[in-house]
Amino acid sequence: MAEIAYWEAIRRAHDEELARDPMVIAMGEDIGVAGGTYKATSGLYQKYGADRVIDTPISENSYTGIGIGASMAGMRPIIEIMSINFALLALDTLINAAAKIRYMSGGRVSCPIVLRTPGGTAHQLAAQHSARLARMFMSTPGLRVVTPRGPLDAYGMLKSAVRCNDPVIIIEHESMYNMRGEVPDEETFRPLEGAEIVRTGTDVTLIGYNYSVHLCLAAADKLATMGISAEVLDLRALRPIDRDTIRRSVERTHKAVIAEEDEATVGVGAEIISIIIEECFFALDAQPVRVHAADVPVPYNRHLEKAAIPNADDVLAAALKVLGRV
Amino acid sequence: MNVSDQKRLLREMIFFRRFEERSFEAYMERKIGGFLHLYSGQEAVATGVLETARCGHDYVITGYRDHVHAIKAGAPAREVMAELYGKVTGSSRGRGGSMHIFDPSVNFMGGYALVGQPFPLAAGLALACKHKRTDQIAMCFLGDGANNQGTFHETLNMASLWKLPVLFVCENNLYAIGTRIERSSAVVDQYKRVGAYNIPSSQHDGQDIDVVMTAARSAIDHVRSGAGPYFIEFMTYRQRGHSMSDSNAYRSKEEERQWAERDPIKIYGERLKKAGIITDTEIAAMEKSVLDEIENDVVRFAEESPEPRVEDLNKYCMDDQPNPQWIGPLVQGDHHG
Numbered sequence: 111m112a113e114i115a116y117w118e119a120i121r122r123a124h125d126e127e128l129a130r131d132p133m134v135i136a137m138g139e140d141i142g143v144a145g146g147t148y149k150a151t152s153g154l155y156q157k158y159g160a161d162r163v164i165d166t167p168i169s170e171n172s173y174t175g176i177g178i179g180a181s182m183a184g185m186r187p188i189i190e191i192m193s194i195n196f197a198l199l200a201l202d203t204l205i206n207a208a209a210k211i212r213y214m215s216g217g218r219v220s221c222p223i224v225l226r227t228p229g230g231t232a233h234q235l236a237a238q239h240s241a242r243l244a245r246m247f248m249s250t251p252g253l254r255v256v257t258p259r260g261p262l263d264a265y266g267m268l269k270s271a272v273r274c275n276d277p278v279i280i281i282e283h284e285s286m287y288n289m290r291g292e293v294p295d296e297e298t299f300r301p302l303e304g305a306e307i308v309r310t311g312t313d314v315t316l317i318g319y320n321y322s323v324h325l326c327l328a329a330a331d332k333l334a335t336m337g338i339s340a341e342v343l344d345l346r347a348l349r350p351i352d353r354d355t356i357r358r359s360v361e362r363t364h365k366a367v368i369a370e371e372d373e374a375t376v377g378v379g380a381e382i383i384s385i386i387i388e389e390c391f392f393a394l395d396a397q398p399v400r401v402h403a404a405d406v407p408v409p410y411n412r413h414l415e416k417a418a419i420p421n422a423d424d425v426l427a428a429a430l431k432v433l434g435r436v
Numbered sequence: 437m438n439v440s441d442q443k444r445l446l447r448e449m450i451f452f453r454r455f456e457e458r459s460f461e462a463y464m465e466r467k468i469g470g471f472l473h474l475y476s477g478q479e480a481v482a483t484g485v486l487e488t489a490r491c492g493h494d495y496v497i498t499g500y501r502d503h504v505h506a507i508k509a510g511a512p513a514r515e516v517m518a519e520l521y522g523k524v525t526g527s528s529r530g531r532g533g534s535m536h537i538f539d540p541s542v543n544f545m546g547g548y549a550l551v552g553q554p555f556p557l558a559a560g561l562a563l564a565c566k567h568k569r570t571d572q573i574a575m576c577f578l579g580d581g582a583n584n585q586g587t588f589h590e591t592l593n594m595a596s597l598w599k600l601p602v603l604f605v606c607e608n609n610l611y612a613i614g615t616r617i618e619r620s621s622a623v624v625d626q627y628k629r630v631g632a633y634n635i636p637s638s639q640h641d642g643q644d645i646d647v648v649m650t651a652a653r654s655a656i657d658h659v660r661s662g663a664g665p666y667f668i669e670f671m672t673y674r675q676r677g678h679s680m681s682d683s684n685a686y687r688s689k690e691e692e693r694q695w696a697e698r699d700p701i702k703i704y705g706e707r708l709k710k711a712g713i714i715t716d717t718e719i720a721a722m723e724k725s726v727l728d729e730i731e732n733d734v735v736r737f738a739e740e741s742p743e744p745r746v747e748d749l750n751k752y753c754m755d756d757q758p759n760p761q762w763i764g765p766l767v768q769g770d771h772h773g
Binding site for chain 1: 495497526527528529530531532536538539540541545546548550553555556557558559560561562563564565567568574586587590591593594597598751752753754755756758759760761762763764765766768769
């Protein structure tokens with residue numbers, strides 16, 4: 111068991127899958143010679159060559175479409191889009207093609223692509239590099255959407271995604287690539303479905319995904335010093351969502367806070383609260399509370415940016431609110 | 437090409453015309469829903485190009501005017517008609533309809549409603565052919581209107597850069613839905629637009645199937661040789677509107693009449709008659725046998741096939757039998773990081 115960075119975990123998954131199956135290719139902007147904006151494919155161009163690790167022009171919609179077309183003929187492309195903001199350019203091929211081809215062909219053609227992209231805010235990148243869009247992909251039938259919070263899932267979910275026959279969107283995070291965590295030395299797969307109880311507790315459930323799980327964990331630490339036992343639940347997959355694990359946790363704690371870095375409207379938190387109401391309304395002792403981004407494009411100024419994005423103290427305050435401690 | 441092949445080609449084009457016209461009738465009877473885009477008038481292009489390709493081996497992909505391409509590629513006509521009827525025996529099990537015919541058993545990889553979307557999908561199919569080192573090629577049939585999408589330029593660039601074995605077939609029928617080409621494309625001759633991407637291209641008469649086959653043969657040879665993509669433009673004309681809701685108000689009757697003179701079936705039939713290969717009586721018999729086949733086999737199959745079951749609504753959205761190792765369920769407590 112070694113402690114490695116998130117980007118190294120992604121790189122290792124690429125390396126193992128490229129080595130195992132000649133039908134696996136990686137493609138994206140600057141992933142080859144340059145090694146990837148976040149180093150997630152570094153050294154692989156030298157190891158596997160230009161035909162397996164493909165540097166693409168800046169043509170997100172069409173290179174994604176080329177990956178989809180290749181997948182229809184039996185290949186297993188891992189497509190990188192440098193920022194989820196740029197994935198908006200590829201929505202036609204992703205949502206109108208990849209997500210629908212299996213269904214509209216009556217199950218006769220599959221599109222087993224993996225699309226990796228960082229979605230989140232980080233150090234003053236301003237509005238056009240700070241979108242979070244998870245809520246858009248999670249509402250699209252035909253896709254799987256996963257949000258690895260650390261190196262183990264980043265590694266093991268990418269491995270599973272390459273082998274899965276459905277199109278999988280992996281939403282990473284700018285602020286997590288250097289985060290470190292333990293990954294087993296032996297080959298490991300992490301399932302593409304299932305929420306995970308990351309920390310058990312009895313008084314309140316803090317629900318997060320992607321980077322916001324870390325906000326929940328930090329808030330849980332602070333709550334512990336106040337004698338409050340918080341359970342932290344990582345959704346892991348936004349599509350399909352693990353309703354059972356949410357229900358079971360809320361039935362134990364009777365209180366829920368949902369932390370999302372996205373804006374609230376038609377968002378992840380809205381969906382989770384709907385699920386809680388549908389699954390276990392009568393288990394609730396208090397109204398669930400959402401912690402979310404301000405309803406504005408993300409500003410450049412660091413003070414404004416900080417104010418626009420939720421932090422651990424916001425999660426703490428929300429937890430105290432549902433606990434009736436404020 | 438021998439005499440029996442020539443007769444077969446004529447019959448195929450008559451068959452495709454009748455298939456489309458019969459679809460129109462079924463649409464008027466409300467047996468076919470949605471949008472219906474007919475290929476009548478353009479038959480020589482798909483028939484001629486695909487006659488020259490290796491159907492079932494090469495990949496074919498196209499837009500929403502896709503019935504004839506699918507059938508010529510090898511999809512059973514009765515399954516295509518059943519798809520138009522929305523039946524479970526249809527090419528796409530009733531989930532796709534007219535615009536989304538799929539038959540991967542013959543490498544017909546679909547019809548798509550988003551104009552220009554098949555460009556990158558075709559290049560991706562070609563990338564797979566190249567990667568697997570097969571001698572397959574991918575063929576992408578689209579209209580002139582599609583060339584105004586970004587995917588046209590983005591894909592041509594990558595196809596050329598990576599020397600992908602893809603043939604772009606531009607069926608220039610002069611209208612992007614209802615907007616004439618001079619009003620939508622700054623360069624009217626579409627084959628000239630690809631020069632910017634260092635892709636060889638040419639323009640040909642799309643109404644004469646002999647011209648189509650000759651041109652397609654050399655284009656396909658180029659692509660199959662590994663020399664990279666080729667863009668071939670055929671000048672053609674759809675006899676009907678863009679779809680069923682189109683009154684054709686944007687075209688003059690005189691223009692329609694001129695193109696009717698250049699009907700591909702008429703041109704080829706006349707040529708075979710002049711060469712003494714076929715007689716009017718034989719053509720009449722051919723037309724009769726096509727009518728019979730379409731009524732008694734194609735339409736009957738579609739009419740008699742069952743509807744998909746409502747219980748199967750969710751079927752086909754995702755992999756029906758996913759491997760639990762990749763999917764889950766997750767075992768709680770095996771990781772706390």
